[in-house]
Amino acid sequence: MFKIIGAFIIRYGLIPWGHAVLRAYLFFVKMEPVNEDGLLKYLQGGNKVIAAIWHQRILGVLNYARRFSGYMPSVMISQSRDGELIARLMERLHFRPVRGSSSSGGKKALALMVHDLKEHPFAVHAIDGPTGPRGVAKAGLIRMAQLSGAAIVPVYISCNRFWQLRSWDRFMIPKPFSTVRVRFDEPISIPANLGEESFEAERQRVEAIIRGNQEAEDQRWGWHNLLRG
Numbered sequence: 001m002f003k004i005i006g007a008f009i010i011r012y013g014l015i016p017w018g019h020a021v022l023r024a025y026l027f028f029v030k031m032e033p034v035n036e037d038g039l040l041k042y043l044q045g046g047n048k049v050i051a052a053i054w055h056q057r058i059l060g061v062l063n064y065a066r067r068f069s070g071y072m073p074s075v076m077i078s079q080s081r082d083g084e085l086i087a088r089l090m091e092r093l094h095f096r097p098v099r100g101s102s103s104s105g106g107k108k109a110l111a112l113m114v115h116d117l118k119e120h121p122f123a124v125h126a127i128d129g130p131t132g133p134r135g136v137a138k139a140g141l142i143r144m145a146q147l148s149g150a151a152i153v154p155v156y157i158s159c160n161r162f163w164q165l166r167s168w169d170r171f172m173i174p175k176p177f178s179t180v181r182v183r184f185d186e187p188i189s190i191p192a193n194l195g196e197e198s199f200e201a202e203r204q205r206v207e208a209i210i211r212g213n214q215e216a217e218d219q220r221w222g223w224h225n226l227l228r229g
Contacts (some may be wrong), residue, residue, distance in 0.1 A: 015089065018147065019089060019138075023178070027063070029063075029176070031179075031182065033182045033184075035183060035185075038184060042187060046053045046189045048098070048151065049122050051122070051123070052123035052154050053124065055128050055169045056134065056170055059171070061157055065095070071121060074095070074098050075123065075125070087099065091094060110140055117148035117150050118148065127210065133168075134168060134228065139203055142199065149192070153189060154185040154188070154209065154214075159223060160178055160179050161175040170226070
């Protein structure tokens with residue numbers, strides 16, 4: 001159904017209308033940012049950042065993401081038809097889409113993201129990719145940080161009331177008048193030189209940090225196993 005709606009929106013040029021509706025809907029969602037100043041100070045200090053988020057949590061922060069539009073963050077978007085809709089929406093939010101994913105055009109997109117981070121300070125990355133599995137940090141996050149020298153800043157997005165779709169990621173849609181809490185963690189640096197075994201160990205370490213802290217944020221609202229359940 002989403003594919004059909006997405007194709008209809010693109011074909012008839014309804015993206016501006018859809019964006020306006022989405023912004024109006026999210027106007028009724030309260031944002032609660034935590035440690036935003038820490039991230040901004042880190043960027044203002046001349047550092048480079050990869051903001052790492054879970055795919056299922058993206059919708060709730062789309063309005064809030066405009067807060068960082070001055071940095072024109074890059075973001076990797078799937079080459080699928082669904083990705084085309086998302087890419088055009090990201091452009092309206094002053095993000096710079098890089099087309100490709102871990103499942104299609106991944107190496108090229110990763111190379112483009114790394115090159116972009118050499119010229120710009122900020123990227124956003126859905127760490128479990130466009131197809132999952134849910135709650136698993138893909139190797140691309142670590143490789144991107146390793147090759148670009150950018151630090152990973154985990155972004156924990158939690159909500160007190162929401163709907164969940166029956167998609168692979170159990171996509172979360174905040175309900176009207178709900179509260180979305182966005183907490184920015186401290187930067188995680190990735191060593192430039194990692195062997196195969198140490199690379200996987202580093203991936204697992206970062207995944208454990210991000211998943212554990214996200215689950216702790218969810219538990220503040222009384223939710224359990226939203227990432228892996």
